Amino acid sequence: MTRHLHLNAFLMGVGHHEAAWRHPSAEPARLTDVRHYQNLARIAERGKLDSVFLADGLALWGNVRHNALGGLEPLTLLSALAVVTEHVGLIATVSTTYNEPFHVARKFASLDHISRGRAGWNIVTSAGEAEAHNFGIERPPHAERYARATEFLDVVGKLWDSWEDDAVLSDRAGGTYADLGKIHPIEHEGAHFSVRGPLNTSRTPQGRPLLVQAGSSEDGKDFAARHAEAVFTAQQTLGEAREFSIDLRNRLRAYGRRQEELLVLPGISPIIGSTEEEAHRLEKELEDLIIPAYGLSQLATLIGVDLKEDALDKPLPDVGVETEGAQSRRKLVVELARRERLTVRQLLSRLAGGRGHRVVAGTPEQIADELQEWFDYGAADGFNIMPPILPRGLEDFVDHVVPELQARGLFRTEYEGGTLRENYGLTRPSSRYAAEPDRELDVVVAS
Amino acid sequence: MTRHLHLNAFLMGVGHHEAAWRHPSAEPARLTDVRHYQNLARIAERGKLDSVFLADGLALWGNVRHNALGGLEPLTLLSALAVVTEHVGLIATVSTTYNEPFHVARKFASLDHISRGRAGWNIVTSAGEAEAHNFGIERPPHAERYARATEFLDVVGKLWDSWEDDAVLSDRAGGTYADLGKIHPIEHEGAHFSVRGPLNTSRTPQGRPLLVQAGSSEDGKDFAARHAEAVFTAQQTLGEAREFSIDLRNRLRAYGRRQEELLVLPGISPIIGSTEEEAHRLEKELEDLIIPAYGLSQLATLIGVDLKEDALDKPLPDVGVETEGAQSRRKLVVELARRERLTVRQLLSRLAGGRGHRVVAGTPEQIADELQEWFDYGAADGFNIMPPILPRGLEDFVDHVVPELQARGLFRTEYEGGTLRENYGLTRPSSRYAAEPDRELDVVVAS
Numbered sequence: 001m002t003r004h005l006h007l008n009a010f011l012m013g014v015g016h017h018e019a020a021w022r023h024p025s026a027e028p029a030r031l032t033d034v035r036h037y038q039n040l041a042r043i044a045e046r047g048k049l050d051s052v053f054l055a056d057g058l059a060l061w062g063n064v065r066h067n068a069l070g071g072l073e074p075l076t077l078l079s080a081l082a083v084v085t086e087h088v089g090l091i092a093t094v095s096t097t098y099n100e101p102f103h104v105a106r107k108f109a110s111l112d113h114i115s116r117g118r119a120g121w122n123i124v125t126s127a128g129e130a131e132a133h134n135f136g137i138e139r140p141p142h143a144e145r146y147a148r149a150t151e152f153l154d155v156v157g158k159l160w161d162s163w164e165d166d167a168v169l170s171d172r173a174g175g176t177y178a179d180l181g182k183i184h185p186i187e188h189e190g191a192h193f194s195v196r197g198p199l200n201t202s203r204t205p206q207g208r209p210l211l212v213q214a215g216s217s218e219d220g221k222d223f224a225a226r227h228a229e230a231v232f233t234a235q236q237t238l239g240e241a242r243e244f245s246i247d248l249r250n251r252l253r254a255y256g257r258r259q260e261e262l263l264v265l266p267g268i269s270p271i272i273g274s275t276e277e278e279a280h281r282l283e284k285e286l287e288d289l290i291i292p293a294y295g296l297s298q299l300a301t302l303i304g305v306d307l308k309e310d311a312l313d314k315p316l317p318d319v320g321v322e323t324e325g326a327q328s329r330r331k332l333v334v335e336l337a338r339r340e341r342l343t344v345r346q347l348l349s350r351l352a353g354g355r356g357h358r359v360v361a362g363t364p365e366q367i368a369d370e371l372q373e374w375f376d377y378g379a380a381d382g383f384n385i386m387p388p389i390l391p392r393g394l395e396d397f398v399d400h401v402v403p404e405l406q407a408r409g410l411f412r413t414e415y416e417g418g419t420l421r422e423n424y425g426l427t428r429p430s431s432r433y434a435a436e437p438d439r440e441l442d443v444v445v446a447s
Numbered sequence: 448m449t450r451h452l453h454l455n456a457f458l459m460g461v462g463h464h465e466a467a468w469r470h471p472s473a474e475p476a477r478l479t480d481v482r483h484y485q486n487l488a489r490i491a492e493r494g495k496l497d498s499v500f501l502a503d504g505l506a507l508w509g510n511v512r513h514n515a516l517g518g519l520e521p522l523t524l525l526s527a528l529a530v531v532t533e534h535v536g537l538i539a540t541v542s543t544t545y546n547e548p549f550h551v552a553r554k555f556a557s558l559d560h561i562s563r564g565r566a567g568w569n570i571v572t573s574a575g576e577a578e579a580h581n582f583g584i585e586r587p588p589h590a591e592r593y594a595r596a597t598e599f600l601d602v603v604g605k606l607w608d609s610w611e612d613d614a615v616l617s618d619r620a621g622g623t624y625a626d627l628g629k630i631h632p633i634e635h636e637g638a639h640f641s642v643r644g645p646l647n648t649s650r651t652p653q654g655r656p657l658l659v660q661a662g663s664s665e666d667g668k669d670f671a672a673r674h675a676e677a678v679f680t681a682q683q684t685l686g687e688a689r690e691f692s693i694d695l696r697n698r699l700r701a702y703g704r705r706q707e708e709l710l711v712l713p714g715i716s717p718i719i720g721s722t723e724e725e726a727h728r729l730e731k732e733l734e735d736l737i738i739p740a741y742g743l744s745q746l747a748t749l750i751g752v753d754l755k756e757d758a759l760d761k762p763l764p765d766v767g768v769e770t771e772g773a774q775s776r777r778k779l780v781v782e783l784a785r786r787e788r789l790t791v792r793q794l795l796s797r798l799a800g801g802r803g804h805r806v807v808a809g810t811p812e813q814i815a816d817e818l819q820e821w822f823d824y825g826a827a828d829g830f831n832i833m834p835p836i837l838p839r840g841l842e843d844f845v846d847h848v849v850p851e852l853q854a855r856g857l858f859r860t861e862y863e864g865g866t867l868r869e870n871y872g873l874t875r876p877s878s879r880y881a882a883e884p885d886r887e888l889d890v891v892v893a894s
Contacts, residue, residue, distance in 0.1 A: 021617070021624060022622060028624070029617065032648070033560075034529070034530060034560070034561040057647065058550075058647070059643075059647055060630070060647040061647065064624060064625045064627070065624065065625060065626075065627050066622055066623070066624060067624055068617070069625075069647070070615075070625070070648055071648065072557040072561065072648065073553050073556075075554075076526050076557040076558055076561065077557060079526045079527040080526040080527060080529065080530045082481070083485070083527045083530060083531070084530070098547065100582055103505075103545075103546070106520050107522075109520075110520040110524060111523055113480075113481070113519055114481040114523065114524065114527055133641075134549040134644065135549060135642070136640055170468070170475050170515070172468070172469040172475075175469060175513055175738045176512060176513070177512065177515050177516070178511045178512060183511065193583055194580075194583035195580075195582070196580040197581065199507075199517075200504065200505070200508065200516070200517055201479070201520065202478075202479060202517040289622075
């Protein structure tokens, strides 16, 4: 079988470029319009993409004075996309730091039923300080967030498995709806959580939703190696991306996992034109709409250094790259500025398209060349596509780059199956309780 | 203007009767099928009903051996219903005891955007012990749950108001997306919550979702008088329902609210036949499918007394009716058994249709007579319709009872507006921050 690459469409408001909302081809009023997102999901499905993905944060991120922020909560939105699509996977970001495992397990189980097997969870631990202040605490340290996340994953896994596949009998004549021997209390007792279970939603088409992760710190990579089935990552160069991918795969063995159980998808923002000139013209149009004050507040977020406008035409001041091993994006940004000897203004322009993700402007063939090179060279199993303007940039990718990839035999021309796991070529997990000898569930009597 | 009654369709799996799943006209396999619920929402909208409503609990409720349980989480489900309807309101149950206000405010804000103004929240404090055990705590006492709920409502109200209606400018040329003077940190500091805000979703079509409540204890009634705009309630007799409604309205003054700001909707399960005989035949069919063991476990839930099958043909043993003022449903059940001198078996049969809500079997005209009598007599502003079997029972109600109510001038023949608040004849609240002098939002810089 030919090795195919995998493509995820990263949907973000009216586009990934921070100035997209100002461009004449964007419609910022559609930020809270469900039809905008339904349209995007349908376009992704028209292109046979594996999945669509929604990022999230639990505070007003960034400077809303200069960017179109304040959209919809991903899980609530994704069921509205599920019912207008049939194949494309639906991945939502949800934090393990400010949630309870019972809620998260149940909502993803519901989405997996509603979408008939297309739910995916991008697991984040919420590094933001503003997020902590919306939940009445100080931001927990990095290691503590990951410790909680690890136990969180253990609990939700048990809850998703708590109904075996054949628990529901639906025997009307005999009056037996479910076999209580196949619905298991999980009786989890740990450092962070105590959860009795079982889940109050039956086992879902995928068994468990697809698990996605995006942390690139040491803890993040270990967490990914242990739990994740797909990894979104920001990588500026092919060499670094390849190293990252090899590093991640080398960690799999420690958790008894095989190479093919994890897919690495670097982000890329493709600025597409029918000619190189057209692509660069669009790139320039967007660049001209950048508001330096916005870029500086984003830079403060990414590297933790608050610069004023008089610093714009100087090199980036010397800042450390290691902060408790957490800020891997900070390292990437600082190294980018150093490697290419950028002024702050030049750096802001490089970050405006993808917040540290790679931005490539060119023709569909040139974009396809870039993707193919990384794919062939083992730097990627596929890509996280971040269109600069939405829906336009996704349409351009689906209508012009996808056919090019298909013509080269690199991408599917029809969906292979009906679930997100099938799109990604991953197996359906069986319930950990299925092999256990029958143990009766105490009838739960709740008021 | 003629006074119209309001109708909510209470959607519950394949029907409210506990034996519905065994009836030949039910399809229990559709319990987790989104198309089943979309069909129900469309039927409700065909009947011009005000809203549909989904109950919820955070544990496996009841005895799944003998009933079709384990369905979908309401908020995740409702956005899938929002996109196939245009007018009908969408009300989800969410607990204040096991959630954080920021999440709840945001999810309902998202649903209100997605539905273009049709979101409603049935506020519960989660009385169940099994629920507490899914969140690692012992069930908090009644008064503590209500104290938390009261502060919770305060916080979510502030978050929904935190973006003023005109905060979004979307000035592309000037580069100003939002007016930071109209987006307000809420800076809430209280006994239970510390939440900085603002919300990261812009102000919604309804301003705030409709607030619904169903507690009938003293604390519950005070909470409703303070916050609720619609109240669902279980009432067996017209006299008691009228007393309840008067009691609730009398409490409004203490919170500076007017009579017309609260609607009382008693539950009713209508068993409909084209003749009285047909209605009673269906009632008997369902009764014959009752499983006593299931009824006894439900009774244990409702009144806290665990009876064996040898008690079935004796009167209900003497049990107290007051338990920390919380179990108003227990009082209703015990009084029903006493008033009508029922054996346990007879009581179970009376509870099987609606768990203490009123069950009425008859022709469409007879059902309409019952509704009209309660409405005319001041015992109800409308009704919470609980069809015994779904979708069949909702279709019968919409196709036969609704036209009868319309012919009598008691119910709308067309929707008056596009939002849930408009369906219920309630005003749209303005933001509490709108009158305040401008105060700049510190730019929130999150990582």
